[in-house]
Amino acid sequence: MRLQNLSIRRKLILITMLTSSMALLLSSASFLIYDLVSFRHLLTQDLTTQAEIIGYNSAAAMAFKDEPAATATLSALTVKGDIVAAVLYSPDGKMFAEYFRNAKTLPAFVPSRSQERGYRFEGRYLEVWHDVTLNGELLGTLFLQSDMRQWSTRAKRYASICFVFVLISGFFAFLVSSKLQKVISGPIMHLEDIMRTVSANKNYEVRAVKSYADEIGSLIDGFNTMLSDIQQRDTALRGANDELKTRTQELEGEISHRKQAQEDLLKAKHVAEEASRAKSTFLANMSHELRTPLNAIIGYSEMLEEEAQESATGESVQDLQKIKSAGKHLLALINDVLDLSKIEAGKMSLHLETFEVSGMIEEIVTTLEPAIKKNSNTLRVRLADDVGTMRADITKVRQILFNLLSNACKFTDHGTISVDVDQSTEEGLDWLRFRVTDTGIGISTKQRENLFQEFAQADTSIARKYGGTGLGLAITHRFVQLMKGRIGVESQLGEGSTFTVHVPAQVTLETVGPIQAEGNSEAFDAVSEIKIDRDTILVIDDDFAVRELMSRFLGKLGFNVLTVASGEEGLRLAKQVRPVLITLDVVMPTCDGWSVLSKLKADSELSKIPVIMVTIVDNEARGLALGASNYLIKPVDRERLAVLIEKHRITRVASITGTNAVPMSRRAHDPKHREVEAEVAERFNGENLTSRR
């Protein structure tokens, strides 16, 4: 175990003991050294003194060259156990007399002649040289050698004492430090204990006990503060957790409650949808049931009217006309109610096509001619120069104008009715504005409030005087809304009214939005079957010049031409418009012709639309393999294109409707084409307005 990893207690004891032992050792050593040094000095003095005494005693013997006497004097040193050797040298340096405690040591330690004066330490020995004089005359030199036996004995004894002393004091130091270390280690161990308890049990309520006001004391204070902080947070956290749990439970409750509500709503919705379907079916059936007897009433009264006119019974002609007009009024009512219920059920869909505004106005005017003449009114039509084509549901636009104009005719006598059409741009969108102005009876402010509400004719007396269902303006209003347009009215009672309708010049199905609701009921419109625009060709080409040329050329052939510059846009429009045919370029940025063709053919709704590739890329095999009907290489042979288009159109229309499509050249007098106008007339609220061109 490394020293650093020892417990605090052991560390403290160890440190205390090491420190005290070191101090003790150092002080003992210094005393020892001091004592030994001074003792050696004492020994030196002592030996020097002895040398002086022996020198003095042996001076006479030296003077008289009495060697035995000198030897006897030296022999007196036997009592001095530490003197190893003593030698007297004659002035010429020769050994005169000597003494050795142990004869064996002689050759090694004793110099053969006198050399020096004073003392010196030679190894373990102290040597002293002393001149022997008598009355100032040098007689010889004395050499003493001591083995300092006393000194080493003393040193050994001192060292032993020191050792024992250190041992004893170490033991006491251990005892004391063992007791005293608790002052420091005790609180730390306590703190550690508490910490262990806290981390093991997560019990933040325990507190460490502070024993002293020292650093550890403040450490314990800090620890306790931290503990109480944690405890507070823990409590708060627990509280928050509990609250969260409660909230979660509440939320779960709320969710299940809402789910229940949602299910209830869904059920209610299904019930409502079912009811709506039932209503639609009921209306369709009812209208059929109502029409059958009406058919007979109108038919027989018309027939009788003809007969009466032939037999010239004037009175009954008028009565029969009244029966017939009442029947037609009833029919108009049924049609209007049906229209409204369709709008309300979200089943009224838009069939968009591009058409000439002027042509449409002309048709309406022709159809309305009898109504205009009826009250001896004059009609003025003003078309602004910039009004060209618009893209909208022509039937609905026609009916909007038809309703407004026939109302104007109805409520104006010997006056002027005018139609103004112009174009404007608002917020980046082109709008067409239709204004229908009359000089008729006008509408009061109060009457204007409910003008566009169902069954709200301006006045009940009006119904009696002028007829009408009171639904015309409501339907007009709904149709305008359906095309995301707006309608407004200005009027002065007795002076006339002006109805203004704004319709986007390019109505799109997106702008129609949720009104295009899904419908499962087949009672009304089979949208998917009749949606195909028989006269529209979609041209997909990124080259502006090609689009222009195709547009002009196909336009001359009598088609509506839609041109787009990109494959994506082409796909989108194809879905929306369902053109009778598509011409497609291959080399285009982003989405090339091949992928457009694949996507068209992969879409079950679009796969039947014939696609003629018109491109500079010579890869007919690939085009036909991907499902193209024909492959033309630019520059295009126009005659061939015309023949192909006509061929596809006939096959296509025939496959959609099951009829033999009438070739282009004969369409002008096609009875089917006039049916639309006649239908509008039939829906009109007034009488005798049916086109009989």
Add this chain to the structure above:
Amino acid sequence: MAKILLVEDNEMNRDMLSRRLERRGYSVVIAHDGEQGLLLACSEMPDLILMDISLPVMDGCEVTRRLKADKTTRHIPVIALTAHALVTDRVKALNAGCDDYDTKPVEFGRLSEKIHNWLLEKKAQ
């Protein structure tokens, strides 16, 4: 004098339409249901057929389909008479092979114009 076959189950409509057509100078053959209509179309070879779509025994669409499948009767124009509101009926009628349609209650002026046009067209062929 053009011969028109009127297939209509409603007695009043049948009576009225036939009388008015006769007044316009057409000779009218009447059938009460689809099956009779089919038989009469084959035996009488009319110049034009007015076909109600909702008929007992065999509906107008089926009759038209059979007439259009037969070489001898294929050329006869068939005008379907359908309830005004039921666009699906119109589509059904056109899909079955009817050449044209008109809505009931019949607007006689319009219908007679249609008849006139179809007879002219037939003559032109």
